[in-house]
Amino acid sequence: MKRGRLSDEERTEIERLAELGWKAKAIARTLDRLPQTVSNRMTTAGLRCPVDRSFSYLRNGKPVRSFSREEDAEIERLSVQRLSASRIATACEQKFGYRRTPATINTRLRMIATREEGVVGA
Secondary structure: OOOOOOOHHHHHHHHHHHHOOOOHHHHHHHHOOOHHHHHHHHHHOOOOOOOOOOOEEEEOOEEEEOOOHHHHHHHHHHHHOOOOHHHHHHHHHHHHOOOOOHHHHHHHHHHHHHHHHOOOOO
């Protein structure tokens, strides 16, 4: 099983196969990747809607938390005000009490847009 970042070719292939109706597990087997890696790419590329779920755990000693509906609403509200991802991350940390990176905010905004607009090819 390959690890690490997806190559440009792998991202393109995931998108191509997903648009043909392939499921994340089947694509993962084809590319020798973890299903969650493929699923994450499909979600961030707008090829499937994110799933509402709640989780909290430690990764390398740092807390990882799911986004709440309240946090999503705040991110959207701040985005409409044309704030940068960095400023949104800082505002969310102050309001909700845990750190988000600008990259995480940008990814979450894409996921929120996907959820609101529906899935490509659905």
